[in-house]
Amino acid sequence: MIETITTVVKTQEHRVWVLGSQDSGCNACQQKAGCSINNLDTLLNRKAIPVDSQIALQVGDQVVVAINEKLLLRASLLQYILPLIIMFLGAGIAEQVLKDSPSEFAELWVAGAALSGLLLSLWLINKLQRLWLFSFWAVPTVVKKII
Numbered sequence: 001m002i003e004t005i006t007t008v009v010k011t012q013e014h015r016v017w018v019l020g021s022q023d024s025g026c027n028a029c030q031q032k033a034g035c036s037i038n039n040l041d042t043l044l045n046r047k048a049i050p051v052d053s054q055i056a057l058q059v060g061d062q063v064v065v066a067i068n069e070k071l072l073l074r075a076s077l078l079q080y081i082l083p084l085i086i087m088f089l090g091a092g093i094a095e096q097v098l099k100d101s102p103s104e105f106a107e108l109w110v111a112g113a114a115l116s117g118l119l120l121s122l123w124l125i126n127k128l129q130r131l132w133l134f135s136f137w138a139v140p141t142v143v144k145k146i147i
Helices: 036-046 069-099 106-132
Strands: 004-011 015-020 049-052 062-067 141-146
Touching: 015 062, 049 141, 062 069, 069 106
Parallel strands: none
Antiparallel strands: 004 015, 004 062, 015 049, 062 141
């Protein structure tokens, strides 16, 4: 689990909105660029995000928020690798369809197919995030309240 300390800024039934602390990472080392804790902290510092919580919390509480590393890796692969695969697949299909075509714009059509595949995959991923199994996505949860 990747964990970071955050502050609760809004509460609801089993969900709270948290805002990351101003500290960057765990401050245990100087290697911030490759640190997954620092990356999570950077994400949480940008805006308040909703987090699942089974603990009764109030605005201003300090909490530890965690994300499962395997789910985070799986979601990252889906969001980065799938668009590339679909983009190259679209370009490859267009290349095969247009390889015997005497059109002077064949390369432009291949580039357009690649761009269309990329945009289609990004739209599809956006819809999957809203409608599909949320257990697949890396959903942060509150692990404990800091006293």
